[in-house]
Amino acid sequence: MNLYKQISLIMSLFLLFVLVSVMSYNFQSAKKYAQEELANSTQNTATYLSISLGKTGAETSEMSTMINAVFDSGNFQEIRLLDTHKKVIFQRNNSEDHIKVPQWFTSMYELKTPHSTATISSGWKLVGTVTVVPMLDNTHLKLYNNFLSLLESFFFFSLIAFTLLFFLLRLLLASLRKMTEQAEAVSNNNFIINQDIPSTTEFKEVTLAMNKMVTKVKNIFEKEANSAKEYHKLLYTDALTGLGNRNYFELKLNEFIISEEIESKGVILNIFLEGISYANKSIGHEKVDALLYELCSVIKQQVQKEENTVIARLDGTKTSIIFTNRQKEDIEEISKEILTQAIVLLEKLNLNADKCCIKITQLRYGSNDNVSSLLNQIEKSFSLTKKNTIFFINSNTETSINIGTELIKSRLNAHAVSLAMQDVYDIHQNILHAEAYVRLYDENKNLFEARDFLPIIQAHNLGVQLDKNVINHALKISASSSSEIAINLSLDFLQDASAIQWLKERLRTQGRTKVFNFEVSNHVLLHSIAQANYLSTMLREMGHNFAIDRFSIDENSNLNYLQMIQPAYLKIDSCYLRDMLKDENGVTNPALQIITESIDAKIIATNIENSEMKGFLQKAGIKYFQGSYLGEVRLV
């Protein structure tokens, strides 16, 4: 029971006690007053009657008439006339009639029937006594009416008192409620500052202390986020142009190649400025740097309209752009435009075209390639290219597997997708969860991975349907799975409000038998932070997890979204993680770990392919791993 309820209960009981006591006291007073009044009036009647009777000269018939006149008023039970020897001379009786007042009411209290006697004297001579006994009906009725008005007042005052109590308590405990909200938010790693400082001393001190603590944690988070971002920039940015550097190119290319998704295929556009030594001698370093800068600006300008691209400067003279999920034809226009504008730049500087020229090559990559062979091919391609021309080379291996659109649609409609799983382990080799990957079979039992059919899925807007298929399948097999399951959600699914509602309903019908982890890639999340926040909150409330896959620091956004989203874990490519954890002097840089610890999120290192990588990361404090070295993707 919370404090508000406790105080309400105690105050209510106290108020009830006071009101009942007051009511009881009032009723008792009224009863006492009525009893006294009854006794007084009876005594007065007896006294007046005795004086009147004395004046009759002790004449019995006159006295009886006088008594009849008084008795017939109906207010008396009995009037009795006795002589000096206590013998009854005359008597009138009437029975009590309780019909006006409920029986239960009269049984609640005792009302004494007064018997008032007065001496009758005729001159000095005693004649006898007269005894008067009143009817109690009227007194009962007065008390009953009094009781009803008291009850009415009681309910009226109770209503006012409880309403006042309710509002006063709300007012008084408003600051406590805010403190509780802040405390709950802190427990949920949501660091909010309470701006309304309560005036109550104790509440004020606690609020100030919590605010101070929250500010401290926020500062730590921001400091480490800045540090991580700076370090990321240092590692992956070219100082002159602000583009990604060779490390960045390798990191991204590797990430794309091994990706299960559409980025695993595409084209790399390479721009090479040949004859830089000549240019330096001819026009000087400064002008050459300016040329390079302008060349990069031209490239950026041409590429910025294109989505899903990565630009990186491999060295002083080579710049490459990765176009994911694109064909040679798709970048033909851009290639030509860059070449044209680059030639214009060179011509402006009056450089000898034979000694200083632009060479552009296009290279296709696929999931069977590796980064080093692709880099070799890029180097080789320049020597095969004539000056100021574009040259295209095919990558060495690209097995062509085709899956038809109709087949995909029929599989999705029949809910016939298959799943593959890869386990995530902790340092003790315990399974944290298994990540689900989608697979499809064709009629010939050929197995297709996501990257084989995702372009079709995307082209035909089947992303939500595919995700629903995967979720249904994963939820179905979860009963037989010993570990938790992680499911990836696409951008389409995240941005589809009805799909999120569907997921909510689906999880509700599933029950709380197992925890499910829903992952979205960092790239997808940054496209839909609001939707991601909604989904994260919804899942948390339902007892499930929201997580970020393929996390890396984005140059254009700060890391505050992590505090808002509160992911259960971040999956980070092991190469990127290794780079981020080790600073330039080989000393561990704990910024990423501090950030994740402050929001109570785990770090899972992905793409672990050898023991050296796992060993290094484990030594650096990483506790969860995923990759072919630990466990291959297996079909379910």
Added chain:
Amino acid sequence: MYLLRLIILILFATHISAFNGGPIPEKVMKKAERKYGGLVVSRFLEYNTLLENSKHFSLHQKLQSVNNFFNKIPFKSDVKNWKTDDYWATPLEFLARYKGDSEDYVIAKYFALKTMGVDTQKLYFTYVNSKKFKRPHMVLSYFITVDSDPFILDNINPEILPASQRDDLTPIYNFNPTINTQDESQATTHKNWKKLYKRVKRNKL
């Protein structure tokens, strides 16, 4: 305030035994001495002596001695004595102040006779009209039997005479505190009597 008064009363009740007509306890005398001076003690002692001597008195002697004892006290109206229209003084107050009106004589005589063992059912507070002074007056009537002519103990006429010889008085109403029951405290709803009885029990001075 009420509670304080109650506590003081309880304390007094445990230290001073109730007078209730007499004899007057020593502690009451000391209290009276502090309030009214030494003279009052001699009156109280005289009263106690009267009670002591009355043990061997006949009924007539009891009536006569009590009537004489209190009739020595000078008359004073309530307005002058108590600054109020009507006040029934206790025998202690009457003796201590040594002045009072007709009700005070009747009350003091009633309690004294009661202490001497006279049947209180035969004693009546009689409201009368004094023809001589043309004002309301009160006397104590003693009825030997219920049908007999009562003897009148009066402060105007110190002689105890049968009522039939008191032409100067017109009887209006007879009041006996024990008319309903033997218990005087519960006898009646007569307010003046009830207040008086409480003060007597408290040895009010």
